């Protein structure tokens with residue numbers, strides 16, 4: 306990979322997806338883009354680079370971006386954010402939305418679907434309590450290929466063994482020759498859409514809870530701040546934002562503040578959130 | 592904390608032992624259900640990784656006997672076997688298994704299952 310080519314891909318990625326490509330990751334370009342070059346009929350990486358320098362077809366640029374995303378995920382990833390959802394966030398939402406009986410959750414950057422499906426399984430668990438409710442879970446990602454996998458809900462034996470308790474595997478999955486497929490009662494609860502976090506979020510509507518986990522880490526500070534401030538606009542005044550274990554709003558934006566006692570959970574700074582007091586009261590009691 | 596690895600294959604025991612030790616457990620080994628039962632009677636471990644098909648006494652037979660022992664803190668039992676169909680898994684759960692690993696396994700899967708049964712704290716990592 307020549308230096309000038311590295312700059313080319315770096316620019317494409319940051320512009321189209323916000324992903325930053327550091328020189329130490331340049332080795333990924335060859336291995337990940339060779340299949341893209343082949344698919345589009347370019348014999349060499351140089352030919353691919355030349356095409357991208359001209360007026361490339363949009364599909365080609367999409368494929369380049371898609372090939373450079375990291376889709377690593379698992380069911381109930383890091384466990385704690387899902388315990389928090391079950392023990393604190395969901396009860397709070399049920400209480401405060403009792404009148405309108407509706408709840409909208411967004412898994413932004415959902416990868417192959419493990420995150421929204423994990424949430425859906427937890428919701429299913431208290432299904433009786435939610436009779437008559439309209440619950441929407443939207444899963445979005447920039448990779449069309451990974452969205453197809455999410456939609457199919459088919460996972461390998463390896464994937465269902467990371468983070469997923471055996472009881473839930475038995476309850477919500479069916480075994481197939483090549484692996485395990487999530488049952489329709491869960492699969493159909495998640496609405497998957499192609500969505501680039503750099504794009505206008507307004508069409509997605511307003512949410513009660515947004516999971517935006519393990520994607521901001523790939524963005525530069527400016528892009529992080531921009532995405533966070535636009536997510537804030539899609540959140541109810543008392544809406545909740547959950548970030549990944551290595552992510553924070555601190556030092557990036559003042560729009561969100563952490564909720565003390567709930568790691569990785571944020572609310573709008575403009576709002577005095579009931580959970581701020583509740584959680585600290587629980588901690589004092591314990 | 593002590594984890595017992597019960598498997599008739601020495602290779603599997605060796606691999607599992609390394610992973611279990613890396614996870615921070617002390618490891619004891621048994622090559623079938625009978626030997627495991629005898630070791631448990633002397634000193635009950637905190638966790639057991641249990642194969643299904645073994646000579647002398649199978650994993651499921653061992654588990655059924657183990658769960659009848661009273662007056663001790665029962666260990667967390669995680670099956671770890673090539674049997675990967677719904678019937679086997681259900682039977683294991685009914686016999687009192689806490690978790691179930693379908694071979695082949697790796698360190699990630701074992702750590703994930705230890706978390707599942709509450710023997711390991713989940714780490715906040717990226």
Ligand SMILES: C[S@@+](CC[C@H](N)C(=O)[O-])C[C@H]1O[C@@H](n2cnc3c(N)ncnc32)[C@H](O)[C@@H]1O
Pocket residue numbers: 321322323324374375376377378379382413414415416417420445446447448451500501502503517518519520549
């Ligand atoms: C590491 S995965 C995280 C999946 C899941 N949220 C989790 O925490 O396990 C990151 C995902 O972000 C997606 N992604 C990267 N850039 C994006 C963008 N600009 N818009 C939407 N999704 C993006 C990638 O395609 C990938 O599936």
